Amino acid sequence: xxxxxxxxxxxxxxxxxxxxxxxxxxxxxxxxxxxxxxxxxxxxxxxxxxxxxxxxxxxxxxxxxxxxxxxxxxxxxxxxxxxxxxxxxxxxxxxxxxxxxxxxxxxxxxxxxxxxxxxxxxxxxxxxxxxxxxxxxxxxxxxxxxxxxxxxxx
Amino acid sequence: xxxxxxxxxxxxxxxxxxxxxxxxxxxxxxxxxxxxxxxxxxxxxxxxxxxxxxxxxxxxxxxxxxxxxxxxxxxxxxxxxxxxxxxxxxxxxxxxxxxxxxxxxxxxxxxxxxxxxxxxxxxxxxxxxxxxxxxxxxxxxxxxxxxxxxxxxxxxxxxxxxxxxxxxxxxxxxxxxxxxxxxxxxxxxxxxxxxxxxxxxxxxxxxxxxxxxxxxxxxxxxxxxxxxxxxxxxxxxxxxxxxxxxxxxxxxxxxxxxxxxxxxxxxxxxxxxxxxxxxxxxxxxxxxxxxxxxxxxxxxxxxxxxxxxxxxxxxxxxxxxxxxxxxxxxxxxxxxxxxxxxxxxxxxxxxxxxxxxxxxxxxxxxxxxxxxxxxxxxxxxxxxxxxxxxxxxxxxxxxxxxxxxxxxxxxxxxxx
Ligand SMILES: Cc1ncc(COP(=O)(O)O)c(C=O)c1O
Numbered sequence: 001x002x003x004x005x006x007x008x009x010x011x012x013x014x015x016x017x018x019x020x021x022x023x024x025x026x027x028x029x030x031x032x033x034x035x036x037x038x039x040x041x042x043x044x045x046x047x048x049x050x051x052x053x054x055x056x057x058x059x060x061x062x063x064x065x066x067x068x069x070x071x072x073x074x075x076x077x078x079x080x081x082x083x084x085x086x087x088x089x090x091x092x093x094x095x096x097x098x099x100x101x102x103x104x105x106x107x108x109x110x111x112x113x114x115x116x117x118x119x120x121x122x123x124x125x126x127x128x129x130x131x132x133x134x135x136x137x138x139x140x141x142x143x144x145x146x147x148x149x150x151x152x153x154x
Numbered sequence: 155x156x157x158x159x160x161x162x163x164x165x166x167x168x169x170x171x172x173x174x175x176x177x178x179x180x181x182x183x184x185x186x187x188x189x190x191x192x193x194x195x196x197x198x199x200x201x202x203x204x205x206x207x208x209x210x211x212x213x214x215x216x217x218x219x220x221x222x223x224x225x226x227x228x229x230x231x232x233x234x235x236x237x238x239x240x241x242x243x244x245x246x247x248x249x250x251x252x253x254x255x256x257x258x259x260x261x262x263x264x265x266x267x268x269x270x271x272x273x274x275x276x277x278x279x280x281x282x283x284x285x286x287x288x289x290x291x292x293x294x295x296x297x298x299x300x301x302x303x304x305x306x307x308x309x310x311x312x313x314x315x316x317x318x319x320x321x322x323x324x325x326x327x328x329x330x331x332x333x334x335x336x337x338x339x340x341x342x343x344x345x346x347x348x349x350x351x352x353x354x355x356x357x358x359x360x361x362x363x364x365x366x367x368x369x370x371x372x373x374x375x376x377x378x379x380x381x382x383x384x385x386x387x388x389x390x391x392x393x394x395x396x397x398x399x400x401x402x403x404x405x406x407x408x409x410x411x412x413x414x415x416x417x418x419x420x421x422x423x424x425x426x427x428x429x430x431x432x433x434x435x436x437x438x439x440x441x442x443x444x445x446x447x448x449x450x451x452x453x454x455x456x457x458x459x460x461x462x463x464x465x466x467x468x469x470x471x472x473x474x475x476x477x478x479x480x481x482x483x484x485x486x487x488x489x490x491x492x493x494x495x496x497x498x499x500x501x502x503x504x505x506x507x508x509x510x511x512x513x514x515x516x517x518x519x520x521x522x523x524x525x526x527x528x529x530x531x532x533x534x535x536x537x538x539x540x541x542x543x544x545x546x547x548x549x550x551x552x553x554x555x556x557x558x559x560x561x562x563x564x565x566x567x568x569x570x
């Protein structure tokens with residue numbers, strides 16, 4: 001079946017769902033978080049390593065709907081290797097996109113910065129699914145907070 | 155003659171499109187669509203007769219009262235109630251079930267209502283396939299009274315484990331509450347067996363008929379229970395109206411649920427005496443227009459004939475079970491044969507989350523429900539997060555079931 005253009009399920013989303021990136025458990029990490037989305041029963045466990053203000057590595061495991069799993073994969077691609085500041089800024093942008101109810105009001109350069117994550121724009125029209133798309137991003141945010149906040153390893 | 159194509163013309167919403175394709179509405183267990191006559195009766199009520207009931211002596215007031223009480227007569231006939239004053243209007247099934255649970259605990263402190271008392275050492279029994287509306291009010295009653303909350307488990311096919319009924323329902327059981335037809339599994343329970351056991355131990359019986367009233371003839375006398383609850387919006391009527399039927403001799407001795415206008419006999423500052431049933435249980439201005447609309451829906455169904463409805467849906471169920479059985483990696487959650495089961499079919503598809511399935515079906519114009527269907531214990535029982543559920547009604551056609559099956563196969567192709 002070809003995906004219709006206004007489908008919530010862009011090909012990028014399906015591709016990431018079938019072949020997720022950064023999936024797996026990190027052996028060496030600074031923080032681990034576990035987030036759940038009660039509507040779909042989606043779950044993600046995410047580990048992160050931070051060095052010199054950068055997200056040095058990130059690994060996640062989880063199960064749930066394609067939106068939650070693909071979004072976590074896309075997020076991982078975007079933030080691994082970037083500075084913590086940039087990652088958190090990107091998270092803000094993605095959150096704004098998800099709250100846009102189908103009317104992306106990000107500036108052009110902000111939209112570009114989101115790269116593949118822009119494929120989730122259609123999800124913002126479905127309030128019930130927004131939490132799915134945000135799951136991995138929220139987990140990343142709180143993992144960063146606990147990795148940089150306390151500063152000591154678990 | 156039952157002709158589904160003629161029936162479909164009565165439902166204006168069925169001719170709309172979603173995402174550029176014709177709507178295939180397979181979510182009637184969630185709420186049914188409404189025929190034009192019901193919509194017209196709401197407009198007619200507000201356009202010509204609107205007034206408050208039971209209080210106004212003017213012409214509109216008596217017309218409104220006659221229409222509202224006329225709806226009660228229609229409900230009474232529809233369920234073969236021995237008396238019209240056994241029919242209590244509530245806002246939905248949930249309120250009807252809560253009404254029973256709260257009046258039972260109110261009985262704890264009401265002189266003359268001793269026989270209803272529930273307390274420590276007593277127990278309240280439900281089944282594992284209940285809707286949350288028939289679980290939570292009883293858990294709360296158990297908490298308020300110190301009684302034990304129990305349930306009868308279900309087996310792998312989604313049927314009650316009948317061999318455990320006698321153990322779970324014992325001499326200390328005060329209430330046995332169970333669903334007639336499960337909204338999550340489609341299972342139709344053996345009412346007779348359950349009621350017989352409850353009667354033998356002196357327990358009150360409460361039947362949640364939310365999912366049976368729209369689909370089969372309902373006769374409260376032959377069901378033999380003490381209370382029967384159902385909801386108008388699943389019965390082709392408006393939202394905001396439901397029904398609790400109760401045996402008169404029980405209602406007559408039960409204390410009120412909510413206090414307010416219309417439920418009293420006399421009020422002074424030293425105390426209040428209460429109206430007779432059903433008004434004792436209907437505090438405040440009721441859902442007049444909605445009750446009238448429900449009455450119209452009942453007229454509409456009666457004209458078609460509930461036995462015709464049942465036959466039509468039995469055919470759809472058999473057809474759908476066969477068709478879905480052909481889909482690889484699809485597992486039906488609930489009885490796999492059409493015997494003692496209704497036209498509500500839950501399923502899972504290997505490797506694809508139910509929310510993805512239902513969202514992608516929606517993109518093809520097919521409305522189904524995904525989730526735990528307010529019966530989370532059922533999902534826990536089968537170790538699944540959720541199911542996709544297709545449910546049928548009087549207007550459902552076999553070609554819509556074909557569309558569903560084709561839609562599911564498309565979803566599988568996208569994910570393969
Ligand atoms: C079996 C069953 N019981 C109770 C209810 C609750 O109905 P309502 O939400 O109208 O109170 C439903 C419907 O959601 C149901 O399917």
